[in-house]
Structures are given as structure tokens and as C-alpha cells.
Amino acid sequence: MNKKEFAARRQRLIEIMGPNSIAVLPNATVKNRNRDVDHSYRGDSNFHYLSGFDEPESVIVIVPGRPHGEYILFCRERDLAKEIWDGYRAGQEGAVKKYGADDSYPISDLDDILSGLLEGREQVYYTMGNIPAFDQRMIGWLNHLRNESRQGKHSPYEIIELDHCLNELRLYKSSAEIKAMRKAAEISVDAHIRAMQYTQVGKWEYQVEAEIVHEFMKNDCRSPAYPSIVGGGENGCILHYIENDHKLKNNDLLLIDAGAEYNYYAADITRTFPVNGKFRKCQKALYNIVLDAQKAAIAEVKPGNHWNQPHEAAVRVITQGLIDIGLLKGKLEQLIEKDAYREFYMHRTGHWLGMDVHDVGDYKVGGEWRMLEAGMVLTVEPGLYIRDPKHVDKEWHFIGIRIEDDVLVTKTGHEVLTDRAPKEVDEIEALMAAVEH
Ligand code: GLY
Ligand code: MN
Ligand code: MN
DSSP states (O other): OOHHHHHHHHHHHHHHHOTTEEEEEEOOOOOEEETTEEOOOOOOHHHHHHHOOOOSSOEEEEOTTOTTOSEEEEEOOOOHHHHHHHOOOOHHHHHHHTTOOSEEEEGGGHHHHHHHHHTTOSEEEOOTTSSHHHHHHHHHHHHHHHHTGGGTOOOOOEEEOHHHHHHHHHHSOOHHHHHHHHHHHHHHHHHHHHHHHHOOTTOBHHHHHHHHHHHHHHTTOOEESSOOEEEEGGGGGSTTOOOOOSBOOTTOEEEEEEOEEETTEEOOEEEEEETTSSOOHHHHHHHHHHHHHHHHHHHTOSTTSBTTHHHHHHHHHHHHHHHHTTSSOSOHHHHHHTTGGGGTOOSOSOOBOSSSSSOOSOSEETTEEOBOOTTOEEEEOOEEEEOOOTTSOGGGTTEEEEOBEEEEEOSSSEEETTTTSOOSHHHHHHHHHTOOO
16 A cells, blocks of 8 residues: 555545544554563554554544644654664654654653644544543543633534544545455465365364465465464354364364455455365255355345345345255245244354454444445355254254355446355365365
8 A cells, every 4th residue: 555545545534524623543552462472463443544554652643724734643752772672663754754644743742742732623533432541641631621721722522433434434445455455365265275275184173274374474464364263063153263273074064264464454255165075965955055145145246235135135045945955944935034044044144344354334324224335345154054953953963154255346246356265066176186185
């Protein structure tokens, strides 16, 4: 992403904010792992969206119309001794030169400078509740201004949620964002293919996970976009299974839900395939129901359709499929009406995808499902999860299946960004049969 992209985003925000306002956005805090070891740092998505700046202890301030520059970046000062221990810092000079800030001050000066910037502004765009310690500081600056009102100082009278404004911007992906998402998708597809080629009876789930992470990192993705789910057999029935610590068994399916993060953009793919390379009859029957449901849902992704239409299409195919194989009894419309499928399909068919795997953006607008528009990206991920209900014949037990692709809404319909990951039964079996272990 180049500097122009970030500047254009800030400009769009400035247009929403209006003249007499100010936006304040602190970056994510560092999370401690134990003693003096921290978790690896990942900046706040909104912060990165506006700045491309990824150091902790930084704050973006945007002041529309400010004569000395509208974009101020507070960050750590250069400090050779600290940099020898903890790595590079851009410092104030880097913030201006490399990241396009109009002005930059040391983060240690925030208290001194911010209440002056807030003074005389009418609206503050700031999201309460994300970082409670920062909320307290914001309250302090605002109180300070109120207490100085007799000296003629004006404190802001409106606080507006900044995240909501940014979330709406982030929902529509620019061409640079789509390029990053395509790359995340391609790398993730390769990781799934590699996992299929590696998988064998007797391997451990985490060994398959290692193949996936290797493929991500080898291709410039330093981290998965979320903890990978690698669940064999009954573990595939646990929606958020991340232990990944069981041995893979003959005749089981393996469900892998894994996606790379490339330059802050996520992919999110699920594939389910047989550990020994060949689907059993019941597995194949259920798998094809999910696959048909997914195809029907993807067909509904186009401008002019609303958010819930893909889900409704998936529910219809899944319910009919469950009737056909005898797992549900009754009439299609009535079973849909009473959500009978939910015993076996208990999540929704997708979510927005972007910088966060479960990305931002409202799903309903004015109480109605949101219309799909070009530039939005969503996942389509129906599944079936049959643990061991007593009323279901044992041959169906412990089969968990999900098939998930990432879909871009285009002007004329959609594009499946993750299409290259095999999902037809024949394709998967041929790919796995071609491997010599
Ligand atoms: N990987 C999380 C999800 O599929 O929603
Ligand atoms: Mn997903
Ligand atoms: Mn997923």
C-alpha cells in the first residue's frame, strides 16, 4: 500500500467529520505473555487503515482544517539504547517523512498537547471502551477543558464513535485492498493444497498445521489471520477447535479452516477432505450437500441481492439434503420455518472479510438486511456437523464438514478469490492419490 492510499483514506474520513471536529485514535496496546515476554504485536486495524504505521504507543490525531497540518502522529522518540534491545523506531522524523504525517510529536508529550488540540473543537470522534486506560485520559483532557471554561476555553460538546465511521469506509475495498486480499487468498489456497498433499493416517493435526504456517511464511505472510483449525474426525464438529493435538485416523475426515494475513488483509478458507484420500459413502453424501449449498449461496452473491440471500439459499439446499438422506423428516418449507437444520448447521453462512477475519461493517441498515454492493468481500461457508445424536444412525456420527470461500462482490456479480482450492470430491481424491508418501 503506498502513502497515497493512506492519504486518500484520511481524506475520506475528514470529509465525513466536517470542519470543527477532531479525531483521536490510539493504537492497540502490547499484550504481555509472561514476565518480560510479550505477544507478537499486531496494530489496531483502524489505526493501520489510516496510517500504515505499525508501532505500539502511537496515537493518530486528525484535525480538519488545522493550518499547520491536519494529520498529527504521536509516536515513540528515537532512542538508540532502546532500539538496541527492542528494534527500530520511526521517530518523529520518520513519521513525517515515511508515513506522511503533517506533524509528529513524542508520545510522552501527549498529555501536554492533546487538550490544546481538543480546545475549541465541537465534535470529538473517538471510540470509548476499546482501551479503558486511554478512555480515562480522554475524560481527563475533557474535564480539564471544562474546568477552564471561565478562562474562555470551549470544550467539545459531542463525542461520536470513530470506529463506526471507519468501519463503513472499510466495508468497501479499494483496488489496492482487493490486490492484497487476492494475494492473501492465493497464498492460503496453496497452503490448503499443501495440507491435502501432506495429510496421511497417523500424522498429528499440528503437523498439518505446521505445513500451513510454513506455506504462509515462505510467501511473505508472517502470521495466520486467525488461529488455524485442523480437526480430524469428531474434532471437525467443534466449530472453533484450535487444540490441533490429535492423531489423524483412518476413515476420518479432516476439516481445515486456515487463512493467511497479508499486509494486514485476511483470507479465510475451509476445506474438508478424507485423511486417507478417499471419501466414505456417508461422508460423500453429506459433503455433496454442503458443496451444493455453498454453490447455491455463492450464486446469490451479486449487487441487488441482500446480505441474507446467500444464507437463505444455503439453508434451503441443506434442509432438502437432510430430508433426502433421512436425517430430517417433514416438509421442506415447514422444516425451514422452524429452523430444523440448526441441529446440524448451527452457524451462519458467512461474514464480511477484510483487515479483520470477521470484518467490520453493519449487516443491517435501518432494520433491513444490507444490500450487497461492488467492492464488498464476504465469506460463504455452510457446514454440517453430526456429532452423535441418539436419533441419528451411527454411520453418520462424528462427521464435521465445512466448505468456505472468499467472495468479492463485483459490478456484475461476484468473483471467488479462493476458487483454486480444490473442493469437488473427484478433484480432492485425484490430488491426494497423486502423492507418493
Ligand atoms: N475462521 C473463522 C471463520 O470461518 O469464521
Ligand atoms: Mn469465516
Ligand atoms: Mn474460516
